[in-house]
Every structure is written in C-alpha cells, then in structure tokens.
Amino acid sequence: MTLLSLQNLTVRRGQCPVVDDVSLTVSRGEFVGLLGPNGAGKTSLLRGALGLLPAEGRSSLASLPPLARARAAAFLPQGREIAWPVSVEVLVALGRSPHGAADPTDPAVNRALARMGLTAFRQRRATELSGGEQARVLIARALAQETPLLLADEPVAGLDPEAQIRTMQVFADLAAEGHGVVAAIHDLGLAARHCSRLLLIHRGRLVADGPPREVLTDAALAEVFGIKGFHTETADGPVFQPMGLVR
Numbered sequence: 499m500t501l502l503s504l505q506n507l508t509v510r511r512g513q514c515p516v517v518d519d520v521s522l523t524v525s526r527g528e529f530v531g532l533l534g535p536n537g538a539g540k541t542s543l544l545r546g547a548l549g550l551l552p553a554e555g556r557s558s559l560a561s562l563p564p565l566a567r568a569r570a571a572a573f574l575p576q577g578r579e580i581a582w583p584v585s586v587e588v589l590v591a592l593g594r595s596p597h598g599a600a601d602p603t604d605p606a607v608n609r610a611l612a613r614m615g616l617t618a619f620r621q622r623r624a625t626e627l628s629g630g631e632q633a634r635v636l637i638a639r640a641l642a643q644e645t646p647l648l649l650a651d652e653p654v655a656g657l658d659p660e661a662q663i664r665t666m667q668v669f670a671d672l673a674a675e676g677h678g679v680v681a682a683i684h685d686l687g688l689a690a691r692h693c694s695r696l697l698l699i700h701r702g703r704l705v706a707d708g709p710p711r712e713v714l715t716d717a718a719l720a721e722v723f724g725i726k727g728f729h730t731e732t733a734d735g736p737v738f739q740p741m742g743l744v745r
C-alpha cells in the first residue's frame with residue numbers, strides 16, 4: 499500500500515528549484531534513507547512533501563486536510579530545540595494530539611518511550627537533558643504519533659553510537675511492522691546497513707533510487723559526494739565505509 503506519492507514535485511527558493519521534478523512513491527514496509535550532500539534539497543523535499551513549503555507538482559500528503567495529514571504522517575524536523583520546560587512524558591504525549599488528548603498515561607506514549615530507551619527519563623524536565631537525550635525525546639514524540647508514515651530529518655545527528663544504532667533499528671522495526679519511514683541521513687554506513695532502499699538527491703534531482711548496493715556505486719559516490727568508499731558483506735550484514743576524497 500502506498501503511503502506517499504510525489505508527482506513532479508518542484509520546490510523553489512527564490513527563482514532556483516531546490517527540489518527539481520521529483521517523482522516517487524513510498525510503501526508500507528520500506529525504510530528509505532534520503533541521501534545527498536549539504537544543500538542537495540533533502541529538507542526541502544521532506545517539507546515540500548508535507549505541504550510545509552509551497553511546491554509545484556503533487557504530493558499525496560500535502561493535499562490532505564491538516565488533521566488527516568497529522569494522522570497519516572509524523573515529521574521529525576531537523577531543529578532539535580526544546581523550548582518548554584515540561585517533563586519528558588508530557589512532551590512525548592504531544593505526539594498524541596492528532597488522536598485526541600495529549601495524555602502522558604496513553605499506552606502509545608509508553609511504547610514510544612520504551613522504544614527510545616527513555617522510560618527512566620519520563621519524569622525529567624526535557625530542557626535539562628543533554629543534546630542527544632533531547633534529540634531522542636523528540637524522536638519519541640514523533641513515534642508516539644503512531645502514524646503509517648514517519649518522515650525524519652537527520653534523526654541520528656548528534657546521537658552516540660548506541661543511540662544511532664538503536665534508532666536505526668527502531669525505524670527498521672517500524673518498517674517490518676508495516677509502517678513506512680523516510681529519513682534524511684548523512685552517515686552512509688548506517689544508511690547502507692539499516693535502510694531497505696536509498697534515494698540519492700543531487701542538486702535537487704533524484705539521481706538514484708534502489709537498494710543500498712545499487713545506489714552507493716563508485717560512480718555515484720564520486721559524482722555526488724566527491725568521495726570513494728569501501729563495501730563488503732559480512733555475517734552481520736552489509737558494511738560501507740567512506741574512505742577518501744576524489745576531488
């Protein structure tokens with residue numbers, strides 16, 4: 499079942515298209531990594547798809563009324579600032595708002611806290627956590643929304659290795675449970691290891707779309723990122739490591 503459909507989506511900042519004629523679909527069961535260099539258009543693509551930026555073309559999400567959209571897709575923005583000194587459980591419960599009251603005793607809040615390893619933090623004041631802990635709380639808020647689709651902008655940025663792997667595993671589990679996840683990710687090794695599909699964005703255009711091994715080719719790495727990488731298959735799954743510059 500299709501959770502997101504983009505047809506010829508174009509987002510302009512000024513005159514310049516920063517998302518250029520992108521068409522794709524995302525289905526249940528997919529954990530999609532959105533890759534591309536700084537400024538490639540990943541955030542603009544996510545925001546355009548959600549209707550948070552004006553766009554030409556069509557997005558199945560952007561055309562929904564706000565409440566239906568909030569029940570269809572959760573969004574984790576790139577910014578990680580928590581402004582209100584509320585408890586972790588109250589903040590995570592805000593993810594339940596599209597479904598009615600934001601109740602900290604809602605089982606969905608417990609599930610989100612547990613998935614992100616935050617149960618012991620639930621009574622802590624969110625503004626008094628470390629940067630990485632706050633980032634995990636914001637992921638938990640998006641998980642508590644329990645939507646068919648999760649769009650996450652650099653969810654593992656600033657997390658320690660355990661939290662990065664835990665978060666990638668949570669997203670892969672969500673996909674295995676029948677949700678869809680699209681996450682902008684700069685760590686190509688984590689993306690290659692955990693995502694079922696990668697989208698490669700270069701100067702606003704979708705230049706590759708497929709399984710990690712087919713997207714992270716030597717030619718694409720050189721052309722898009724200016725790097726070379728090392729791949730291998732291990733008993734624990736695929737390993738990809740960026741190795742050096744080519745320009």
Ligand SMILES: Nc1ncnc2c1ncn2[C@@H]1O[C@H](COP(=O)(O)OP(=O)(O)OP(=O)(O)O)[C@@H](O)[C@H]1O
Pocket residue numbers: 511512516534535536537538539540541542543
């Ligand atoms: N508010 C803005 N006004 C004008 N141009 C913008 C604005 N925000 C972003 N841009 C430009 O749009 C392009 C795409 O930016 P976007 O934030 O989508 O990239 P990104 O792939 O998410 O990058 P990063 O990996 O650095 O987060 C960039 O060239 C950027 O300079």
